Amino acid sequence: MSTLDTQSIHAGEPNPRIEGAVSMPVFQTATYTHPDPDAPPRYVRYNNSPNHEALHGKLAALTQTEKALVTASGMAAISSALLSVLEAGDHLVAPHSLYGGTLALFSDLLPQFGITHTLVSTDSPDAWRAAVQPNTKVLYGESITNPCLGIPDLRGMVDLAEKHELTTILDNTFASPVNLRPASLGFDVVVHSATKYLGGHSDLAAGVVAGSSEHLQDVRQTTKLLGGMLDPHACALLHRSLKTLGVRVRKQNATAQALASALADHNGVGQVHHPSLASHTNHGRAQALLDGYGGMVSLVLAPQADVNQFFDTLSLPLRAPSLGGVETLVTQPIHTSHKDVDPADRRAMGITEQFVRVSVGLEGTDDLVADFVAALDASLSG
Numbered sequence: 001m002s003t004l005d006t007q008s009i010h011a012g013e014p015n016p017r018i019e020g021a022v023s024m025p026v027f028q029t030a031t032y033t034h035p036d037p038d039a040p041p042r043y044v045r046y047n048n049s050p051n052h053e054a055l056h057g058k059l060a061a062l063t064q065t066e067k068a069l070v071t072a073s074g075m076a077a078i079s080s081a082l083l084s085v086l087e088a089g090d091h092l093v094a095p096h097s098l099y100g101g102t103l104a105l106f107s108d109l110l111p112q113f114g115i116t117h118t119l120v121s122t123d124s125p126d127a128w129r130a131a132v133q134p135n136t137k138v139l140y141g142e143s144i145t146n147p148c149l150g151i152p153d154l155r156g157m158v159d160l161a162e163k164h165e166l167t168t169i170l171d172n173t174f175a176s177p178v179n180l181r182p183a184s185l186g187f188d189v190v191v192h193s194a195t196k197y198l199g200g201h202s203d204l205a206a207g208v209v210a211g212s213s214e215h216l217q218d219v220r221q222t223t224k225l226l227g228g229m230l231d232p233h234a235c236a237l238l239h240r241s242l243k244t245l246g247v248r249v250r251k252q253n254a255t256a257q258a259l260a261s262a263l264a265d266h267n268g269v270g271q272v273h274h275p276s277l278a279s280h281t282n283h284g285r286a287q288a289l290l291d292g293y294g295g296m297v298s299l300v301l302a303p304q305a306d307v308n309q310f311f312d313t314l315s316l317p318l319r320a321p322s323l324g325g326v327e328t329l330v331t332q333p334i335h336t337s338h339k340d341v342d343p344a345d346r347r348a349m350g351i352t353e354q355f356v357r358v359s360v361g362l363e364g365t366d367d368l369v370a371d372f373v374a375a376l377d378a379s380l381s382g
């Protein structure tokens with residue numbers, strides 16, 4: 001089984017199939033009979049139901065790691081991964097361009113456990129190096145940043161961690177395993193919000209932690225105690241979704257790239273952020289590291305464009321936070337993901353009222369491009 005598409009269909013599936021069922025049945029039971037006292041008990045919170053085990057096998061294959069674990073949400077994956085590595089007195093280093101929930105975890109919850117952090121302002125190993133302290137244990141990052149879609153120096157991050165014997169944890173939600181497998185770059189632990197591309201239909205919440213058997217043993221124990229396990233029904237939904245991961249994400253990559261290049265020259269647009277564009281700051285790095293440029297596009301409308309008129313005219317995209325689903329979603333980060341960021345920091349990142357983030361769905365590419373062009377035309381008509 002070599003390609004991701006083949007693995008997404010066949011990896012982790014029970015062999016032989018249970019009662020001949022082609023698709024994995026849902027084991028809607030909390031506990032299992034335990035006739036052999038020497039065997040480990042099966043219990044739904046221990047993440048060892050047949051639905052969990054099939055999913056773990058598939059996810060380990062897709063992420064190219066030894067082991068994977070599903071969790072109740074992306075935040076459950078992130079908190080379990082961090083708390084399985086960090087102890088009181090430890091310190092972590094991360095860039096400040098992180099998912100808001102992760103930043104809040106660092107600043108509001110981890111200090112209660114005696115864990116401190118330093119946020120660096122640029123995604124460069126020099127900045128990370130300067131922030132490493134004798135008690136630093138973890139370098140934490142995201143493979144594609146929100147909402148400017150920057151790509152940090154991921155190889156530099158792994159090299160630095162090796163030098164200081166730090167554990168690297170990477171949130172690969174925006175890239176998905178279709179576009180990047182961070183374990184192959186040397187990252188120790190990879191986390192995903194499976195609510196996004198892995199689930200892919202905006203109809204479930206889930207998370208994934210993947211890595212070596214050694215790391216995952218600790219993460220499993222932490223998850224078991226924190227209790228953020230995925231319900232068997234949600235396991236089955238995620239399992240079903242993973243089978244179309246490659247087809248979905250490649251189509252989203254292609255539409256996002258077409259949309260980015262079609263809109264880059266429109267008078268209503270000041271700037272388009274997409275790693276496929278030669279104008280993107282990290283285009284070279286994206287070419288070197290990614291198999292696809294991703295389904296997220298950010299538009300900065302021109303100063304003369306009326307952003308309300310733009311939203312009112314768009315007919316296909318839904319105005320909603322989150323990403324990675326089959327429906328195209330549009331948001332203004334200033335009112336959603338970056339609502340709580342200091343206004344001066346936001347301005348420095350170029351995040352204003354005119355900044356619109358697009359999660360490209362699976363609608364027809366030409367239909368979407370035409371819809372965006374019509375909305376931009378309308379935004380200039382006032």
Ligand SMILES: *Cc1c(COP(=O)(O)O)cnc(C)c1O
Binds near residue numbers: 076
């Ligand atoms: C959404 C998201 C999360 C949190 O995931 P939930 O499933 O909502 O808990 C973490 N990281 C990134 C990059 C995200 O986009």
